[in-house]
Amino acid sequence: MTIKLIESNNKILTEIKKSLAKEVNKEIAPKINLLKNKLIPVFRSALEESPEIISLRAGVLRAEFGLETDPSFDIVEAVLATLDLTWKNVDAKTFKGGINIVMQPSNFSNLLLLPVGNQPIEGGSLPWLEWLLTRGDSIIITGYGVQLGSFPESRTGLAKMSKKFAPYKVNSSFSGTIEDNFITRAINRSFSKVQGIIQGVLK
Numbered sequence: 710m711t712i713k714l715i716e717s718n719n720k721i722l723t724e725i726k727k728s729l730a731k732e733v734n735k736e737i738a739p740k741i742n743l744l745k746n747k748l749i750p751v752f753r754s755a756l757e758e759s760p761e762i763i764s765l766r767a768g769v770l771r772a773e774f775g776l777e778t779d780p781s782f783d784i785v786e787a788v789l790a791t792l793d794l795t796w797k798n799v800d801a802k803t804f805k806g807g808i809n810i811v812m813q814p815s816n817f818s819n820l821l822l823l824p825v826g827n828q829p830i831e832g833g834s835l836p837w838l839e840w841l842l843t844r845g846d847s848i849i850i851t852g853y854g855v856q857l858g859s860f861p862e863s864r865t866g867l868a869k870m871s872k873k874f875a876p877y878k879v880n881s882s883f884s885g886t887i888e889d890n891f892i893t894r895a896i897n898r899s900f901s902k903v904q905g906i907i908q909g910v911l912k
Contacts, residue, residue, distance in 0.1 A: 727801040737911055738796045741808070744910045745794045748903060752792065752812070755899040756785045761841065761883045761891035770883055772867035773855045774837040780825035784838070787819050788812070788892060808907065813892055817842055820892070830864075840879050845886045850877035 756762060762781045764770035771779075792812045799806035813819075820826060826838030840849055854874030863869040870877075878884070885891055 729799075729804075731801075737808075738798070740910055741794050741796050744808070744907065745792065747906050747910060748794075748810075749789055749792060751899050751902050751906065752896065753785060753789060755895040756788060756892070757781070759891050759895045764883060769857070769880060770841070772857055772865065773880060774828055774835065774841075775830070775864050775868065776828055776837070777865060778825070780823075780838070783823055783825045784820060787823055791819060808911075810903075812896060815887070817887065817892070841883065842885050842890045842892070843887045844879055845884050846878055846881055848876045848878050851875065853877055 761770065762785065765774075765776065765784075766779050766781050770776075791814065793810075795809045795811075797806045797809060820842065821836075821839050823838065827834040827836050829835075852875055853870045853872055854877045855868050856871040856874050857868045860866055860869045883891065885893075
């Protein structure tokens, strides 16, 4: 018995690609929302467990910036709100497509505009979040620095400005630049977990 193929090899290959692309798109596209729901807790944990967020809650950074309230919840939620997943259908000809994951605008406008990112002080406000995210180890205040300790007369009682400790810059253990800061570091630390979740959901 012999089988005679009427169509050319290229035609057969094209039809196979079309069928595979259709099946992949049909199977994966509906899973995008499920995937997003699984990724949110991963990014949340990475942000909440970052040294900077912990310090802003009740540590050195909260004292140095003179923060009267805990800004961590608003910061984490603002970052998570930017998470967006879209599925680009696999093209039957090129067989290219896939998941596009977008998170956190590179200019950090969503964070720099947060009310909690500025601490009201006498005569104005202190843009501490902008300093933490973008100023790195550059000097911010030349004539004064921050002295940590118990100072009941200060705004928070945890620190005060002092010429003795001049100049002031963000603590090097937490400082960041627009390309490398505690948000980008937390997201990067999540990569292996994110990869594993994607593989698990889409397999």
